[in-house]
C-alpha cells in the first residue's frame with residue numbers, strides 16, 4: 095500500500111469523551127457511563143441521518159447539529175428543548191477544542207511517515223469546524239495541508255463516490271494501493287469500497303455490519319492498539 099487515508103471523527107480521537115463531558119455538565123451527572131454511551135450512540139445514528147439531509151439541502155446545518163441531540167434524548171425520554179439543545183451544541187463544539195489523538199494513532203502516524211507512505215485525511219463536515227479539530231490534533235506534523243480534504247469544501251461527502259475520486263485524482267494514487275481507515279461502516283467502508291480502495295474498519299464501538307451489505311471491509315480492528323499492530327505487521331512485511 096502506498097497511500098493511507100484517514101477519517102478524523104471517532105477514528106483519530108475518542109469523540110465520545112466530549113459528548114460525555116457535555117452531557118454530564120448540561121443534562122445531568124446522575125447518569126451512568128453506560129446510559130450516556132447509549133445516548134451517544136443514538137446521537138451518532140441521528141447525526142449521520144440528519145447530515146445526509148443537510149447535504150441534500152432539506153434541512154440547515156444548524157438543524158442537523160441540534161436535531162441529533164434532541165432526537166437522541168427523545169429516544170430516552172429526556173426532555174430537551176431547542177434552546178437547551180443549542181447550548182448543548184455550543185458547549186460540545188467548545189469541548190472539541192480539547193480533543194487528543196489516541197496514543198497508538200500518534201505511533202501509527204510516526205511509523206507511516208517513516209515508511210514514506212503518502213498520508214492524507216478525508217473527513218465529512220463543515221470546513222471551519224473540521225479545520226479547528228485538525229489544528230487541535232496537530233495533524234500537520236504528519237500530513238501535508240494540501241492532503242487534508244474536508245467534504246464541506248467540495249460539495250460532496252462520504253460515502254459519495256465523487257469525493258473519493260476527487261481525493262484519488264489530487265493524490266494521484268492507485269486505488270488498488272490505497273487504503274482508507276474509518277469508524278463508520280456506512281460512510282467510510284462503503285464509500286472507500288465503492289471507489290475501489292481497500293478499507294480498514296476501525297470498529298472500536300463494536301457495531302454490527304449493516305444487514306445485506308454489498309460491501310465488506312478488508313480488515314476489521316476493534317481498538318487503536320489493534321489498528322497500530324495491523325500496520326506494524328504490514329510494515330514488517332514491507333507491503
Ligand SMILES: [Mg+2]
Nearest residue numbers: 101103104277
Ligand atoms: Mg468518523
